[in-house]
Amino acid sequence: MYNQIFKLHAQLLKALSHPKRLEIIHLIRDQELPVSDIHTMLDLPQANISQHLIVLRDAGVVKSRRDGKQIYYSLSDKNIIKASDLLRLVLIDQRQNLALIDELTLKMNDLVPLVHDPVCQMRLSPQTAGFSYRYSGKTHYFCASGCMKKFKESPGKYAKE
Numbered sequence: 001m002y003n004q005i006f007k008l009h010a011q012l013l014k015a016l017s018h019p020k021r022l023e024i025i026h027l028i029r030d031q032e033l034p035v036s037d038i039h040t041m042l043d044l045p046q047a048n049i050s051q052h053l054i055v056l057r058d059a060g061v062v063k064s065r066r067d068g069k070q071i072y073y074s075l076s077d078k079n080i081i082k083a084s085d086l087l088r089l090v091l092i093d094q095r096q097n098l099a100l101i102d103e104l105t106l107k108m109n110d111l112v113p114l115v116h117d118p119v120c121q122m123r124l125s126p127q128t129a130g131f132s133y134r135y136s137g138k139t140h141y142f143c144a145s146g147c148m149k150k151f152k153e154s155p156g157k158y159a160k161e
């Protein structure tokens with residue numbers, strides 16, 4: 001019984017254990033998105049995205065809903081993104097311990113996103129944005145690598161003062 005729980009725990013982590021899948025869950029942290037948007041934002045072939053989404057869905061991390069021709073994905077449980085944010089904080093400063101918990105609590109309470117992705121206009125919190133890039137003295141935040149790539153290709157088009 002006890003062992004079984006660790007097995008299930010490991011299976012869940014295995015489903016999350018890929019950079020692109022972590023990127024997907026960050027992308028849909030506050031919203032439901034159609035596959036086509038996830039595809040554009042992540043800059044990966046559609047087949048590849050579908051494969052990752054199947055792994056996440058089979059593990060119960062995401063759920064899908066069909067509307068016409070489009071399939072929409074969202075997180076099955078908000079605790080998934082909390083767990084991921086927690087691990088992100090561990091990475092940000094592995095030396096902090098008690099202060100880390102305070103910081104996390106503050107962040108969880110900070111539900112109002114502070115910036116917009118300059119490419120897709122998604123509202124983001126700088127602390128949890130998937131990607132950031134400095135351009136002409138300003139840090140820009142992005143939902144995912146696809147948007148950051150577009151920005152880097154023609155920053156003048158997207159950057160606003």
Ligand SMILES: [Zn+2]
Pocket residue numbers: 041117119120121122142143144147
């Ligand atoms: Zn974006």
